Amino acid sequence: MPENTPLLSVRDLSKTYQAASGPVEAIGSITFDVRPGELVCIVGPSGCGKTTLLKCLAGLLAPTSGSVTLDGAEVREPPKKMALVFQEYGRSLYPWLTVRDNVALPLKARGVPKAERQALVERAVEEVGLGHAMTTYPWQLSGGMQQRVAIARAVAYQPEILVMDEPFAAVDAQTRADLEDLVRRVWKDLGVTVLFVTHDIDESVYLGERVLVLSSSPTFVQEDLTVDLPAERDQLTTRALPRFTELRTHVYEQIQRAKRGEAVAATP
Amino acid sequence: MQLTDTVAGPGPGGVAPGDPAGTGPRAGGRRGARRPGGSAVLGGLGVVGFALTWEVVAWAQVVDPAYLPRFTTTAARLVTELGEPRFWSALGDTVVTWGVGLAIAVVAALVAGAVIGLVPFLRRATRSTVEFLRPIPSVAIIPLAVLVAGLSREAALVIVVYAPFWQVFIQVLYGIGDVDTVADDTARSFGLGRLQRLRHVVLPTALPYVITGFRLAASIALVLTITAELVIGNPGIGRQIDVYRSAPDAPGLYALVLVTGGLGLLVNLVTRLVERRVLHWHPSVRREAAA
Numbered sequence: 001m002p003e004n005t006p007l008l009s010v011r012d013l014s015k016t017y018q019a020a021s022g023p024v025e026a027i028g029s030i031t032f033d034v035r036p037g038e039l040v041c042i043v044g045p046s047g048c049g050k051t052t053l054l055k056c057l058a059g060l061l062a063p064t065s066g067s068v069t070l071d072g073a074e075v076r077e078p079p080k081k082m083a084l085v086f087q088e089y090g091r092s093l094y095p096w097l098t099v100r101d102n103v104a105l106p107l108k109a110r111g112v113p114k115a116e117r118q119a120l121v122e123r124a125v126e127e128v129g130l131g132h133a134m135t136t137y138p139w140q141l142s143g144g145m146q147q148r149v150a151i152a153r154a155v156a157y158q159p160e161i162l163v164m165d166e167p168f169a170a171v172d173a174q175t176r177a178d179l180e181d182l183v184r185r186v187w188k189d190l191g192v193t194v195l196f197v198t199h200d201i202d203e204s205v206y207l208g209e210r211v212l213v214l215s216s217s218p219t220f221v222q223e224d225l226t227v228d229l230p231a232e233r234d235q236l237t238t239r240a241l242p243r244f245t246e247l248r249t250h251v252y253e254q255i256q257r258a259k260r261g262e263a264v265a266a267t268p
Numbered sequence: 269m270q271l272t273d274t275v276a277g278p279g280p281g282g283v284a285p286g287d288p289a290g291t292g293p294r295a296g297g298r299r300g301a302r303r304p305g306g307s308a309v310l311g312g313l314g315v316v317g318f319a320l321t322w323e324v325v326a327w328a329q330v331v332d333p334a335y336l337p338r339f340t341t342t343a344a345r346l347v348t349e350l351g352e353p354r355f356w357s358a359l360g361d362t363v364v365t366w367g368v369g370l371a372i373a374v375v376a377a378l379v380a381g382a383v384i385g386l387v388p389f390l391r392r393a394t395r396s397t398v399e400f401l402r403p404i405p406s407v408a409i410i411p412l413a414v415l416v417a418g419l420s421r422e423a424a425l426v427i428v429v430y431a432p433f434w435q436v437f438i439q440v441l442y443g444i445g446d447v448d449t450v451a452d453d454t455a456r457s458f459g460l461g462r463l464q465r466l467r468h469v470v471l472p473t474a475l476p477y478v479i480t481g482f483r484l485a486a487s488i489a490l491v492l493t494i495t496a497e498l499v500i501g502n503p504g505i506g507r508q509i510d511v512y513r514s515a516p517d518a519p520g521l522y523a524l525v526l527v528t529g530g531l532g533l534l535v536n537l538v539t540r541l542v543e544r545r546v547l548h549w550h551p552s553v554r555r556e557a558a559a
Contacts, residue, residue, distance in 0.1 A: 045486040058457050091450035094547045096472040105468060106458035137549055157458060 006033035006069075007193050008057070008161055013066035015052050026052045027219030029066065034161070038195045039187050041204035043251060044214030044222075045259045050197050053219070054165050057195070058084055071160065080110075083154035085164040086222075088144040093138040093153075099125065100134045103153045123150075124156035125188065128182060144175030148182070155186060161193040162186075169199070177235050180207055184233055201255060205247045206233060211261050213254045216261060337519040345519035346526060355508070359527070361411030362504035365421060366493040369428025370486055377433045377485075378478070381440025386466075391441070402438065406431040406492050410499055421503075424496035429494060432485035443474025476550050483539040490532050505531075 012080040026049040034040050044050055055061035057068055059078040068075040070082060083106075086092040093102050100121055107117045125131055128148040138146050146168055154162055164183070168176045180203060181187055187194045199203050204211045205227060213223040229243060319339045325331070326338040326512045337345075349355045382391045417423035447470050455465045497506025507525055511521035547553045 055453075060453055061454060078457045078459055080459055082456070082457070086450055086454060088450045091448045092454045094451065094469070094472065095551075096475075106460070109460045109464045109468070110459065137554075139549075139551075139554065153458075 007036040008034040009069040011067050013063050016064045025218040027055035028220045032212055032221050036193055040210045041208030042197045042212045044205040045216045045255055046199055048214045048216050049219045054197055081160040083157040083162055085150050085154050085167045087149045087166040087169050092150055095139050098135050098137055099149050103156050106157050120156045124152040128152045143171045163195045165197050201251045202248055215258045222258055278286050342522040346523035348408045349523050358505050358508045362493055365424055366489050369425050370489040373429045373432040374436050377436035381437045385444035402434040419500050422502055424502045427496045428489050428492045436481035437487040439477040443477030446483045447473045476547055479543050486535045494528055
């Protein structure tokens with residue numbers, strides 16, 4: 001990887017909600033770094049506070065304590081260098097806007113001049129393979145295609161880091177495989193840093209260069225695993241590699257331990 | 269902008285029965301595919317059936333002919349009425365009172381609804397007052413209006429504005445409360461500021477509600493315009509109806525009642541047309557294209 005200074009740095013992040021029954025500690029203490037150009041997957045048992053973590057990273061939610069630093073600046077509001085892809089594409093895309101206008105809206109809001117905006121939108125939509133669907137509305141597209149639009153919107157925003165919150169949880173298995181390869185391709189083509197949150201163990205190993213395994217709530221980073229699979233991934237051959245099986249078994253066991261609450265914090 | 273908790277707002281619980289509230293624009297979609305040709309024929313058959321029944325009932329003298337003239341007599345009377353200048357001036361007065369009252373109600377409701385809907389504190393502070401004021405029938409404030417403004421068009425306007433205002437106001441509140449948290453988070457994550465989110469997220473979300481509110485308000489305003497003219501006696505179709513009642517001129521009275529029905533139908537048709545244009549993307553209007 002190009003540099004050693006982290007692009008995204010999370011330090012002792014914790015989040016406690018005030019519920020009617022008293023304080024609920026959703027995130028215990030999370031610390032990790034993402035270096036520029038990395039593709040990092042975050043995986044954890046369900047209900048481990050993945051979405052809470054992500055909202056804190058994105059500046060949508062203030063952490064109770066600890067800090068998130070992006071490119072040297074502390075995140076207090078949604079940073080310009082970060083783009084998000086949400087799981088619920090149907091709610092994240094605006095039904096009153098065409099594909100083109102959905103992708104263009106963030107750029108328009110940022111005041112990008114029209115000619116440049118159009119070029120960015122076209123390139124991003126082409127990148128996700130939807131060049132033919134510019135003037136359609138999201139609701140005229142299948143779920144997988146809608147999520148492609150959301151990815152195009154994030155790509156067109158020209159972020160340094162692309163943060164994806166279980167983006168393929170709601171699409172069918174075949175579409176999912178295509179979209180996974182799309183993420184790998186976008187990551188390589190654009191040299192963007194990607195942080196990919198998922199609950200799918202296979203997906204995390206297949207996609208990631210690194211996998212962060214989270215514990216169950218109150219959450220900490222249970223393991224920081226380097227995925228030493230070849231850079232060229234393929235749905236058939238990569239998933240058939242013995243090393244792939246080893247890694248996924250390892251992550252699976254970690255998740256099981258997390259569920260049982262046996263895990264201890266990874267030593268950094 | 270914490271829009272999520274406003275969803276709990278007055279909520280469906282606070283909605284009067286029969287008030288389509290938030291579900292208004294959506295419920296339309298479940299009525300199934302509309303075949304324009306088929307429904308026009310059915311609609312026409314309905315009108316013919318109604319006219320025939322009326323004619324037969326009047327011809328059989330089930331009711332004293334002094335109170336129920338035949339349909340054909342009424343229709344003929346309507347044609348003569350259409351040739352009278354006083355009919356057109358009465359119609360003009362009614363339309364102006366209706367239009368001005370509706371405009372005041374809608375603009376006031378949009379402004380008040382937006383301000384109160386976007387500020388959770390104001391929303392909580394006004395909730396019980398709104399729920400108290402809203403069910404008061406416009407007709408109940410006629411004496412008050414007359415006391416303040418005399419037997420005038422101004423008094424009529426107070427009544428014409430009152431009920432439609434609440435209709436639109438409540439819809440604006442629901443519309444603003446319906447802003448999806450993910451949609452709003454998306455906009456925030458892409459750096460859209462408050463005003464930009466108001467323009468690009470809140471407004472389009474609230475639009476179907478506002479248009480439903482407008483459609484309901486337009487019909488109610490028409491009813492109240494005629495009512496005011498009947499009771500207060502300001503010029504218009506309503507007063508003319510009362511004149512024909514005391515004449516007595518039953519065919520004239522019925523002819524004008526038909527006119528008011530036609531007006532209501534026209535208002536509804538026009539707002540539906542606007543709705544289909546503006547909300548072409550909305551589930552109630554759009555036809556799902558196969559992906």
